Amino acid sequence: MSEKFELRVVTYMCPTHPVELYELILELLEESINCYTTLQYESRTPGPFPDRPDPFITDKVDLAFMTAGAYMNLRDCKNTAMELLPVTPVFAHQMNVENKPGYFSDIIIHSDKKGHNVNTLLDLRGCNFAYSDEVSLSGTKIVLKTLKEKGENASFFGSLLRSGSHLASAQMVLSKQAEWAAVDSTTLLYSKKFMQDGGRDITILETLGRLPPYPIVINAKLPEEIKSAIAKALLNLPHVGQWKKRFAQFGVIKFERNGDAVYDGPAAQMRAVPSEKLNIRYY
Structure with a gap:
């Protein structure tokens, strides 16, 4: 992309995850897609506050990291101002021998x-x-x-x-x-x-x-070119040694394809418990 733009990012995943992980993601995006980034840190809620103006509808946020439950809440509300970025981080775990999302x-x-x-x-x-x-x-x-x-x-x-x-x-x-x-x-x-x-x-x-995997949620108003560039930059992580090593310290092995279907069925039933x-x- 020829001209730099600002990407406004919020994470609702701290302190479950260290904020440094999301700072690293922003650093990767700045280098990969020629943008500026700003990061909001919100630890009081797992996703957008349900009793406040929605940050996607009010166009305050471009990219958000939140829990699966919070994303499913947004879907239930038929929030058309946001959509799922078809990418998710894959973390190391003794049970995750196949390195799958989730x-x-x-x-x-x-x-x-x-x-x-x-x-x-x-x-x-x-x-x-x-x-x-x-x-x-x-x-x-x-x-x-x-x-x-x-x-x-x-x-x-x-x-x-x-x-x-x-x-x-x-x-x-x-x-x-x-x-x-x-x-x-x-x-x-x-x-x-x-x-x-x-x-x-x-x-x-x-x-x-x-x-279900950690969802990455994106502002639906963003140009398709930017959405695709963000997804491509994250999916390319395993092929760039310097980035792969830096993400490994947070247990992130790679980013993998993700889709809405994984938040249906068993995931929805568990959330309803x-x-x-x-x-x-x-x-």
């Missing part, structure tokens, strides 16, 4: 619990559970779905502790404020090394999923 929910405990005959999810009956928020697919919904499939109900939990983020949930387990948590697998991937003693006292008991209404303590 992520997982890691059920974590403090390593001390292993000495108390805690070997499976069902061994956690009556234990205090930390979770990020009520609508998180990895922090709440998949846990409730899995417990229901195993014949369990609300009586399974000792207490529900709403932490506010996956990172905070992991810290609560590490400090023994909570006995277990379900956290986005990509949170542990990068953040564990910054925790006390490198997070060595955190044990992954089980892994649930795979969950009602959150348990228990006595919740906020931290």
